[in-house]
Amino acid sequence: MSVRRLAPLLDQPASFAFTPENLTWLDGQVAKYPDGRQASAVIPALWQAQKQNGGWLPQKAIEAVAVRLGMPTIRVMEVATFYTMFNLEPVGRYYIQLCGTVPCHVKGAIDLKQTLLNSVGDERHVTEDGYFSWLEVECLGACCNAPMVQINDEYYEDLTPDLLIKLIDDLRAGRDVKVGPQDGRVSSEPKGGAKTLTDPALFDGSLVGGWRTRFENSVTAETDAGSATGKNDMKPGRPGATNASQSSATNAPAQSAQNGESPKAADDKAGASDTSKTTVSEPGASADAKAPQSDKSYTMTPSKPEEGRVVAGSKGTTPISGTPTSGNSEGGQGAGEKPAGVDPGAKPGAAPGAN
Numbered sequence: 001m002s003v004r005r006l007a008p009l010l011d012q013p014a015s016f017a018f019t020p021e022n023l024t025w026l027d028g029q030v031a032k033y034p035d036g037r038q039a040s041a042v043i044p045a046l047w048q049a050q051k052q053n054g055g056w057l058p059q060k061a062i063e064a065v066a067v068r069l070g071m072p073t074i075r076v077m078e079v080a081t082f083y084t085m086f087n088l089e090p091v092g093r094y095y096i097q098l099c100g101t102v103p104c105h106v107k108g109a110i111d112l113k114q115t116l117l118n119s120v121g122d123e124r125h126v127t128e129d130g131y132f133s134w135l136e137v138e139c140l141g142a143c144c145n146a147p148m149v150q151i152n153d154e155y156y157e158d159l160t161p162d163l164l165i166k167l168i169d170d171l172r173a174g175r176d177v178k179v180g181p182q183d184g185r186v187s188s189e190p191k192g193g194a195k196t197l198t199d200p201a202l203f204d205g206s207l208v209g210g211w212r213t214r215f216e217n218s219v220t221a222e223t224d225a226g227s228a229t230g231k232n233d234m235k236p237g238r239p240g241a242t243n244a245s246q247s248s249a250t251n252a253p254a255q256s257a258q259n260g261e262s263p264k265a266a267d268d269k270a271g272a273s274d275t276s277k278t279t280v281s282e283p284g285a286s287a288d289a290k291a292p293q294s295d296k297s298y299t300m301t302p303s304k305p306e307e308g309r310v311v312a313g314s315k316g317t318t319p320i321s322g323t324p325t326s327g328n329s330e331g332g333q334g335a336g337e338k339p340a341g342v343d344p345g346a347k348p349g350a351a352p353g354a355n
């Protein structure tokens with residue numbers, strides 16, 4: 001299947017021209033792309049040409065596509081010879097693609113291959129009546145229903161040699177054939193029928209909302225059982241702590257108002273009458289509780305002199321002990337010297353020299 005050559009001259013038609021309907025269709029495809037990008041429609045154009053020509057692409061069709069899209073013929077030839085969806089030689093009216101990849105292989109594709117060799121002939125060979133030709137291809141994505149074949153645009157799955165022979169006979173005789181699984185199963189459900197989700201009530205709407213009723217009933221039953229055994233009396237997690245549900249509201253405008261304190265901010269005055277906005281403190285938490293500290297220690301890096309922090313290299317910088325002084329002799333100071341303009345007793349955030 002890797003051989004991608006044009007059909008011999010003997011098989012090549014003398015000419016090819018799109019039908020008016022296909023030209024209209026092709027113009028619609030080209031219109032999907034910006035001006036000057038009509039080459040983007042090369043694959044749909046080749047596909048339509050192949051369909052018009054009975055399932056394969058003659059050289060004249062490839063050239064017609066190149067002219068229509070304003071492309072060099074070799075560029076269109078590259079596409080046509082690359083993709084195996086394009087047949088470069090005549091195929092039968094029913095073109096059979098047999099999947100020979102591992103899942104299909106282990107499920108019996110090798111027997112189907114022998115069946116095709118016996119009933120149709122060699123690969124790429126078109127039967128005398130022009131009805132059939134076949135080709136072994138890679139996975140067609142229906143592995144759950146292996147082994148399978150694709151005939152023209154349809155899949156036929158769960159095949160056995162007998163089922164494949166019957167399928168070929170029916171197609172040749174013009175009888176209706178069943179597309180999809182051939183052994184009676186629906187889609188790719190388990191062999192022998194579905195084994196899960198078989199309750200009809202799942203599909204008639206009678207169970208809609210049932211989970212809520214069951215959930216509410218179970219919660220009610222648990223609550224009743226808890227009341228009877230006293231399990232609902234929550235205990236503090238540690239000595240001295242109180243249950244969150246029992247703790248009073250603190251640190252809130254409403255609580256301050258209850259304690260006779262005046263609201264401090266304008267927003268608090270409004271919030272003082274709204275007890276719904278009170279927050280409940282966590283047991284053991286205090287107003288000055290610190291945020292959890294990272295286990296990674298770090299040292300704050302001085303950034304801006306105007307913020308009262310020292311900046312390396314600027315005047316008044318405290319050199320790091322053991323490091324050489326800056327090359328700037330004007331402001332350079334040795335380790336252990338008190339830098340000018342920096343008061344070690346200054347509070348963080350205070351301007352240099354401020355106390």
Ligand code: FES
Nearest residue numbers: 099104139142143
């Ligand atoms: S292996 Fe045959 S369809 Fe995937």
